[in-house]
Amino acid sequence: MKTIKRIVILVCFVIFAISINNFVNADSNLELKSLNYDVQINSDGSMDVVEIWNIDITETNTLYKTFKIDSTKYSSITDGKVSRITNGIEEYEDVNIYSYHLPEGEYYFLDRGSNYEVAWGTGYEDSSGNETYVISYHVNDAVGLYNDCAEIYWQFIGENFEIPAEKITGTIKLPKDVENTDELKVWGHTPDLNGTISIIDNSTVEFEVNDNLPEKMVEVRIAIPRDIIETSNRVYNVDRLDSILNEESEWAEEANSSRVRTLIIIGIIFVVIFIILIYYAIKNIKILVKVKKIVPTVHYDYYRELPRDEVTPAEATYILQGNYQGFSQYDIGRVFSATLLDLSLKKLIKLEETGNKKEDCKIILLKEDISKEKIGLDEHVVYNFIRDACKKRNKKNEELDNQNEITTKELKKYINSNTSEVLNLKNALDRIIKKRLLDNKYLDLAKLKKKNANMAGCSLSIIIFYIVIFLLDRMEYIINILEEIGILGFIIGGIAILIIADMILSILGDKRLNAYTQLGVDEQDKWKAFKKYMEDFSLLKEKDVPDIVVWEKYLVYATAFGISEKVLDELKTVYPDFDTLDYNIYPTIFIMSHINFASSFKSVSNAMSTSFSSASGGGGGFSGGGGRRRGPAEAVEEGKTSSFYFDFRAQN
DSSP states (O other): OHHHHHHHHHHHHHHHHHHHHHHHTSOSSEEEEEEEEEEEEOTTSOEEEEEEEEEEEEEEEEEEEEEEOOTTTOSEEEEEEEEEESSSEEEOEEOOSOOSSOOBTEEEEEEOSSEEEEEEEEEEEEEEEEEEEEEEEEEETOEEEOSSOEEEEEEEEOTTOOOOEEEEEEEEEOSSOOSOGGGOEEEEEOTTOOEEEEEEETTEEEEEEEEEOTTOOEEEEEEEOGGGOOOOSOBOSSOOHHHHHHHHHHHHHHHHHHHHHHHHHHHHHHHHHHHHHHHHHHHHHHHHHHSOOOOOSSOOSOOOSOSSTTOOHHHHHHHHHTOSSOOOHHHHHHHHHHHHHHHHHTTSEEEEEOSSSTTOEEEEEOOSOOTTSOSOHHHHHHHHHHHHHHHHHHHHOTTOSOTTEEEHHHHHHHHHHOHHHHHHHHHHHHHHHHHHHHHTTSBOHHHHHHHHHHHHHHHHHHHHHHHHHHHHHHOHHHHHHHHHHTOHHHHHHHHHHHHHHHHHHHHHHHHHSOSBOHHHHHHHHHHHHHHHHHHHGGGSOOSSOOOTTHHHHHHHHHHHHTOHHHHHHHHHHHOTTGGGOOTTTOHHHHHHHSHHHHHHHHHHHHHHHHHHHHHHTOOOOOOOOSOOOSOSOOOOOTTOOOSOOOEEBOOO
């Protein structure tokens, strides 16, 4: 049953990991479902641009983008407007003044010195939704005139554009037809090689980019006969066409060389991944075939007494859970509370009601020095933890008369504010119990190392899973190439099958490899049977009902195992006089059966588990910046020049 549960958890993890990977690739607040550019090049060298954004918005008050001022690409941008498409076109109001936040329905388009900036209010400060916006503007002198050609070189998406886009499309219209399409030269640049650019007719160019990630630029370069453009303020008395062709050719060759180098590296990585995965799969198959499962010498359904005298609650829990790496977050709180009860039974501490508030009791230390007490080293550690908490309490309250006591409320505060001490306590208990079990031959060191090594293989499979996802998701051109040569499905499918098989085999191998010796397995079976006996006691037809005093000790372990409430219900069923028991004779039963004590101990247990989780980094969650009103799409630098680009498929 546990194996099936582990496999189900594994499958859920894989699905979750894929979902998380897809999630983190997108901006958490914004995503463009589509982004379309409609560009008209004019005969005076200017161009009119209309952008249509279909965008999902979450908790973003204002969207904005910038255009870097660059006289080598254009002279100015004018006539900026923003509209929203609802049932029709809804034009926004131009406030013509900079504002960090804008109300819904208002926008500005301003020259801010180093860039032009357009911003508009969304109305989604505390909500989410989908909107379609139209941004239009006029770019003066977007065309450069040379002796032998005219050039349009425009970056539609800049490297600072932080919004992912499922699809980017664009249509660029020339002011008139070229006589021959051979005179129309077009190139597109994007790092992931995930786009196409095409000549539709003698005056129309179209481009398309799919699944563009944040901060991945998209730009288009077009060279046309000079006479297509009548005039422009950017006139250069030099020949340009040959240098453009040479430049693009060099970039294309460098991009192809880079692709080849990258493919070789990726190929080597994939081969290594295959070898590692196959190695661990074979290793775990051998474990399942050759390693004999250790079973109890005698199996018990119920065990009616303590399997071993003077076993601390921490050690009993460690054995019962089959631990070999340490206590879990959930174990540590119960073990701590159970150890307090055991210390109470051993007359080292005393537990009393405060009489002041509900869910609060008092812990009193009865010994100044317990170094010579015959108790487990783990119980020494817990006692010292309480003593340190008392000292810190006394330091804050120097006038207190009772220096060796602390309430559970004060203890919770100490636990919550000293997470590093909780982590140290947990680590100390792990070391102490593991060493004790190794020394007493309940754990086998050689088997322990093999078991840890085997689980390292499972961890490596998970790491490989993320490596593959990262490589294929961050380098989309690899997918494009693998699709073209027809082996993408084989590679992805083969690695996916091997990763899942490795994880499953690692879980099965881990179950087969037992770090416990035959002695340890026998005792573990007894503790399981003892736990079951405590849970089902009232259902058993016992000839001799154990004296109630026995349950004083049993309740310590029931607390460590997390079944104390169920055991108390069993006792109330079997012992008619349970509610009239004398506190002085049965202090542990009184503590655990009275709401004030029980609630106090449960709250301390929960605080210990939570504090350990916080200290070890296992807790917490995502924090949302609820008021990201300006939004993360803070820069789209159009017209930005770069020194190197990858080509995507170009048509001349």
